[in-house]
Amino acid sequence: MKKDSTINLTDNFIMHTYKRIPVVITRGKGIYLWDSNGKKYMDFLGARGAANIGYSNPDVIKAITEQAKKLILVTNDFYTAPQAGLAQLITKNSFADQVFFCNSGAEANEGALKLSRLYSYKKYGQGRYVIVSAINSFHGRTYGTLSATGQKKYQIGFEPMLPGFRQVRFNDIEDMHAALGDDVCAVILEPVQGEGGIYPATKEYIDFVRDQTQKKDILLIMDEVQVGLGRTGTLFAYEHYGIKPDMVTIAKSIAGGVPMGALLATKAVSAFFDYGTHGTTFGGSPLAAAAGIASINYIIKHRLPGNAKKLGAVASKQLLEMKKKYPDKIKDIRGMGLAIGIELYDASLAARVFDECLKSGLIVNVTNGNIIRFLPPLIITAQELKKGIALFEKAVLAGLK
Numbered sequence: 276m277k278k279d280s281t282i283n284l285t286d287n288f289i290m291h292t293y294k295r296i297p298v299v300i301t302r303g304k305g306i307y308l309w310d311s312n313g314k315k316y317m318d319f320l321g322a323r324g325a326a327n328i329g330y331s332n333p334d335v336i337k338a339i340t341e342q343a344k345k346l347i348l349v350t351n352d353f354y355t356a357p358q359a360g361l362a363q364l365i366t367k368n369s370f371a372d373q374v375f376f377c378n379s380g381a382e383a384n385e386g387a388l389k390l391s392r393l394y395s396y397k398k399y400g401q402g403r404y405v406i407v408s409a410i411n412s413f414h415g416r417t418y419g420t421l422s423a424t425g426q427k428k429y430q431i432g433f434e435p436m437l438p439g440f441r442q443v444r445f446n447d448i449e450d451m452h453a454a455l456g457d458d459v460c461a462v463i464l465e466p467v468q469g470e471g472g473i474y475p476a477t478k479e480y481i482d483f484v485r486d487q488t489q490k491k492d493i494l495l496i497m498d499e500v501q502v503g504l505g506r507t508g509t510l511f512a513y514e515h516y517g518i519k520p521d522m523v524t525i526a527k528s529i530a531g532g533v534p535m536g537a538l539l540a541t542k543a544v545s546a547f548f549d550y551g552t553h554g555t556t557f558g559g560s561p562l563a564a565a566a567g568i569a570s571i572n573y574i575i576k577h578r579l580p581g582n583a584k585k586l587g588a589v590a591s592k593q594l595l596e597m598k599k600k601y602p603d604k605i606k607d608i609r610g611m612g613l614a615i616g617i618e619l620y621d622a623s624l625a626a627r628v629f630d631e632c633l634k635s636g637l638i639v640n641v642t643n644g645n646i647i648r649f650l651p652p653l654i655i656t657a658q659e660l661k662k663g664i665a666l667f668e669k670a671v672l673a674g675l676k
């Protein structure tokens with residue numbers, strides 16, 4: 276390999292925080308990616324949920340091209356029309372009254388954690404600061420969000436975590452009940468645990484949490500960074516549960532691939548973030564906001580939540596049939612819409628299936644060791660989905676040899 280090849284330069288000059296697939300990607304369009312050898316891949320990883328409207332979406336290209344010619348960034352010392360327009364679009368289509376814009380999922384969650392403590396401090400004074408989160412959750416890599424994350428493997432070496440975090444078993448009503456003491460200001464939950472391996476929250480669990488938190492004026496934060504914006508079959512995943520959270524965080528697919536995050540809240544909560552309490556230089560920049568308007572409008576106009584619901588059901592049915600064929604290999608099929616987890620008994624089989632998929636031009640993801648995760652762009656067609664699942668089945672067969 277040449278000394279100045281992309282892979283060599285990357286390995287030499289970029290910190291090794293990612294275990295990369297040895298493929299150089301040069302182009303993306305819709306659900307497809309191309310590498311430097313011209314090989315085409317169907318992407319069932321979907322940028323971990325950041326490519327709901329596909330790669331290089333034409334509406335996003337148009338929006339950012341036009342916006343870039345006018346203004347890429349101005350700080351939040353001023354008002355801008357794209358930011359106002361995106362806030363209007365999000366609030367019109369959600370429970371939220373107000374939003375705070377930032378640049379990533381971790382930053383959106385960080386804002387939610389800070390706002391929870393501020394809310395409680397201003398209303399009840401000191402001592403009510405504990406944030407309850409779930410074991411096996413993932414909320415980000417900053418100190419606050421890492422402290423909330425319920426997976427030791429991300430925390431090792433970075434301790435001590437922040438004080439005031441308490442973890443409970445996911446979908447365990449009794450455990451949650453016991454955790455909601457007088458010192459708690461917020462509960463943060465993923466409606467579907469993503470990095471943890473696609474574990475949906477049950478309806479009775481969320482009902483219970485909402486009921487208890489409401490009674491105790493504890494804020495309920497739904498982390499929809501991975502599964503929001505159409506993935507589960509509704510625009511927001513909380514809609515499935517028939518509840519109204521106090522805050523929702525989104526990021527990944529919000530702006531068609533342009534970095535952005537948002538914290539959504541009811542007015543009763545958002546009002547506590549007053550002048551000077553929180554901020555970020557790039558948050559809601561005209562460029563990102565223009566991309567956000569294009570992206571969310573695309574999701575709504577093309578009814579992508581409906582497609583996720585319909586095709587998610589088709590995929591689950593096919594995968595359950597596969598599970599019947601390989602009952603000693605496939606342990607479980609779970610999901611909501613087009614967030615699908617295929618749990619294998621054996622992590623080494625998962626690794627082989629991943630390799631075989633890649634060889635055949637299908638990108639999937641292995642999370643938490645033995646769980647294959649599908650998060651395909653929501654623009655995928657029934658035929659493409661069928662083709663991808665057929666490639667996946669071939670890879671499972673090859674992996675068994």
Ligand SMILES: *Cc1c(COP(=O)(O)O)cnc(C)c1O
Nearest residue numbers: 379380381413414415469500501
């Ligand atoms: C990806 C993810 C995050 C972190 O988002 P970043 O943009 O990577 O900071 C937080 N929560 C969930 C559920 C995620 O999937």
